[in-house]
Amino acid sequence: MASKLRYLLGRVLIYAVLIAGTVVMAFPFYWMLATSVKSPQEAQQAAPVWVPERLKPQNWRAATRLGAEGGSRFWGGFLPGRTVHFFIRTEGDEPPPRARVPKPPGAFRDPLSEGTRIQVERVEGGWRFSFTNTTDQAFRLLPVVIYLPKGYGTYYPELAPDAVRSAGDYWRLEWVNLSPGLFGYVFHNYREAWNAAPFARYFYVSFVTAGTQVLVGLFLAAMAGFAFARVPFPGRELVFLLFLATMMVPGEVLLIPNYILLAKLGWLDTFYALIVPWLASVFGIFLLRQFYRSLPQDLFDAARIDGASYPVMLFKIALPLAVPGLITYGIFSFLGAYNALLWPLIVTQSPEMRTVQVGLQAFIGEAGSDYGQLMAASTMAILPIIVGYFLAQRQFIEGIARSGIK
Amino acid sequence: MKKPEHLLAPALLGTGVLAFLAAEASRLAIGGWASAALALLFALSGLALAGYGARRAGIPGLLTVVAAALGLGGVLHAPLALFTLAAGVLLYLGLRSRLPEPAQAAFWGWAFVWPSLALVLVWHVFPSFFAFYISLFDRVSFIAKSRFVGLLNYEILMRDPLFWKALSNTFWYVVFTVPTGIFLGTLVAILLNERVRFLGLFRTIYFLPYITALTAAAAVWMWIYHPEFGFLNWLLGTPGFDWLHTPDGIFALALRPFGIELQGFFAGPSVAFVAIMAMSVWHLLGYNVVILLAGLQSIPRQYYEAAMIDGATWWQLQRYISWPLLSPTTFFLAIIGLIGAFQVFTQVYVMTPTGGVLNDTLTVTMYLYNKGFRDSDFSYASAIAVVVFFVILALTLLQKRVLEKRVTYGE
Structure with missing residues (x-):
């Protein structure tokens, strides 16, 4: 009985420690996701907002209807001639609220705020606001500010405001977009971040860089690893020793000479600079060499007797059996290339050649205090890897585990 | 022919x-x-x-x-x-x-x-x-012809207080993150190896930070450490505490109430740098867990069963079977961790782009980056790189001598 109790206590303790650890490990991800759908005011609350307004279904319904009135149901917008109707339920009888479309700070003229006709009417149970686009332009967002007299003890806007501030006798209710549509509402920060910096280009650069490194790197390492493992060519030990020696040199040492070399070649700020220096990976060659060596030699002897040449042995026998090793190296090299900051930071100057990580790093400097947008950008930056991880979890973990066993 | x-x-x-x-x-x-x-x-x-x-x-x-x-x-x-x-x-x-x-x-x-x-x-x-x-030249650049100066750059480097600052910071980084990472990693790996349910789920979550780009992770942690709106300050009830801009050494802070004032190196890593280290351990832990778990799973079950028949307690099993038989893996992680820690750059650069208050978070790689690519002094930066190479080499060899004696290679 006592031993059973002790066993149970032990189990409880194990799970308690593991779950506590899990909470710590996972919290930054939750916090990133939660902040990425917060308005600036929500993000800057003294006490944390656990469930942001933009994740609440009652707001989704309003956002969808408002978006449909202004533009599309999913992505909203404010098309020419459209009218967006907005309702605030109030109790009591007080002076009428005022509404306006704010100009962007510092703007001298703003077609959106000048071309929007605003009507405020008293209706049963509250106030109705109509915003009509009288221009011939389509707008992506419809920012709105409504001043509501503080005399109304309670008020219920259809769509929760992004910020509520006090302004004299009025509550100043702010919406960054009163015609958002469902996705435009939830993913507002994502869309704004995407538009604020050329993230599409960043992703393109990152994927080309990492993809090329993986494909060419795999090809090179598969060949060289095979030669080291199974081809008795003269000079093998010498070359192998040389490769071993390069592993001793930390990456920092190579930064400056490689930068100078690239500058002399005129390759700075090009894909060459991002890709070429890291194509041949000694680590990958070793990994695959180990893999080939673990295959039985009889296999190759038999093939040899049947008249197979070395390329045939490599591509028809060794490679198909070494797929797990190839996946391991592929994952490693993709992660390394996609997540790298230092090297792309050094060799690229123009925004067109920034990788996602360099772009994000620049965005951190530019986004200032808009942490919602910053977290949205961070989420986008890690999304491809996370999606890949959840799709091929086993390969990831087994691959990494394999790299540690020598 | x-x-x-x-x-x-x-x-x-x-x-x-x-x-x-x-x-x-x-x-x-x-x-x-x-x-x-x-x-x-x-x-x-x-x-x-x-x-x-x-x-x-x-x-x-x-x-x-x-x-x-x-x-x-x-x-x-x-x-x-x-x-x-x-x-x-x-x-x-x-x-x-x-x-x-x-x-x-x-x-x-x-x-x-x-x-x-x-x-x-x-x-x-x-x-x-x-x-x-x-590194043997005086300011190699693309514009002017530079002069051969022999080991002058190394001489200057040896007397460069910023370099020593960066080196001691990096030293503290190694001393704090590598053992912590291995200890926590071993703990989690041992617990996960206890036939827990949802092993896959736990492992997935522990591993997630490792594959996350450091740039994005650093942005999140910056937000968590934010002095006004940060989550950590809310959690600890320390509103306004600026984690990433506090240059006081932690040993100095800890001993100040006792009237002991520590200066310089002995003041320990700054609060800001410890905050960055915490984030780094979070980032790397999953890797250690996965490697150690693979190491644990390769230990034959019979060892444990035999010991249990002899009446060994759980603690004894871990202490006398798991720990010694894991030592090659631990050793591997120590070496990898050391080399990685000497190259730490991304999270430091993102969270404290200027190297922190009074250079309290300046690391060797960051100093090298600043010298080479901000001040365009390729020669001096190369001298730093060469010194770092020898330091890593020396530490790796030392580690090999000191630790490898205690490594038990199974079977």
Whole structure:
């Protein structure tokens, strides 16, 4: 009985420690996701907002209807001639609220705020606001500010405001977009971040860089690893020793000479600079060499007797059996290339050649205090890897585990 | 000797050599001392290899190494490299059937290796020496001709307080993150190995930070550490505490109430740097867990069963079976961790772009980056790199001597 109790206590303790650890490990991800759908005011609350307004279904319904009135149901917008109707339920009888479309700070003229006709009417149970686009332009967002007299003890806007501030006798209710549509509402920060910096280009650069490194790197390492493992060519030990020696040199040492070399070649700020220096990976060659060596030699002897040449042995026998090793190296090299900051930071100057990580790093400097947008950008930056991880979890973990066993 | 493919060989090779020479000559004519030096290096290494190959493996070996040498040049002239490769392959297709076994091995061995070898020579081996070479000059730059100054950069470096600051910061980083990471990793791995349910789920979550880009992770942690709106300050009830801009050393802070004032190195890593270390441990833990868990799972179950029959407690099982048999894995992680910790840059650069208040988060790699790419002093930065190389080498060897004695290789 006592031993059973002790066993149970032990189990409880194990799970308690593991779950506590899990909470710590996972919290930054939750916090990133939660902040990425917060308005600036929500993000800057003294006490944390656990469930942001933009994740609440009652707001989704309003956002969808408002978006449909202004533009599309999913992505909203404010098309020419459209009218967006907005309702605030109030109790009591007080002076009428005022509404306006704010100009962007510092703007001298703003077609959106000048071309929007605003009507405020008293209706049963509250106030109705109509915003009509009288221009011939389509707008992506419809920012709105409504001043509501503080005399109304309670008020219920259809769509929760992004910020509520006090302004004299009025509550100043702010919406960054009163015609958002469902996705435009939830993913507002994502869309704004995407538009604020050329993230599409960043992703393109990152994927080309990492993809090329993986494909060419795999090809090179598969060949060289095979030669080291199974081809008795003269000079093998010498070359192998040389490769071993390069592993001793930390990456920092190579930064400056490689930068100078690239500058002399005129390759700075090009894909060459991002890709070429890291194509041949000694680590990958070793990994695959180990893999080939673990295959039985009889296999190759038999093939040899049947008249197979070395390329045939490599591509028809060794490679198909070494797929797990190839996946391991592929994952490693993709992660390394996609997540790298230092090297792309050094060799690229123009925004067109920034990788996602360099772009994000620049965005951190530019986004200032808009942490919602910053977290949205961070989420986008890690999304491809996370999606890949959840799709091929086993390969990831087994691959990494394999790299540690020598 | 009258077979047509024997005529093909010299023809192709001749064209290759001529094209290579022409390209190099044009490059020389334009100037560019680096490419000239490189060309020379390639030619010499190519000749050496060729001599070696030819003696051992006859003509195919020779052709391959010449192709290798040309290919090295081909890294500078990509089309030429393709040409060389194509020529080599064509040549072989003509000769294949008549080659004796060792010659085939020589040919294909070199054919498989040379693209990697060429890239490694150009982008790893040559730059390693080049780094040392430029550290001997006074401010190598693209504009002016620089003066040979011998070891002057190293002399300045030894008296450079910022370098020592960066080195001691990095030292603290290693001392704090590597053991912490291994300890926590071992703890989690042992617990996960206790036949827990949802093992996959736990492992997935613990591993998630490791694959997350450090740039994004650093942005999130910056937000968590935010003085006004940060989650951590809310959690700890310390509103307004600026984690990333507090340069006081933690030992100094801890001992101040007792009237002991610590200065300089002994004040320990700053609060800001410890905050960055916490984030780094979070990032790396999953890797340690996965590696250690794989190590644990490779320990035969019988050991535990035998010990349990003898009445060993859970703690004894871990202490006398898991821990010693894990030691090769732990050792591997210690070495990897040391080397990685010496290269820490991304999270520090993102969270404290200027190296923190009073350079309290300046690491060696960041100092190297600042010197090389902010102040454009390539020579001085190279001197830092060379010193770092020797420090890592020394520490790795030391670790090997000290720790490896305690490593138990199973079976």
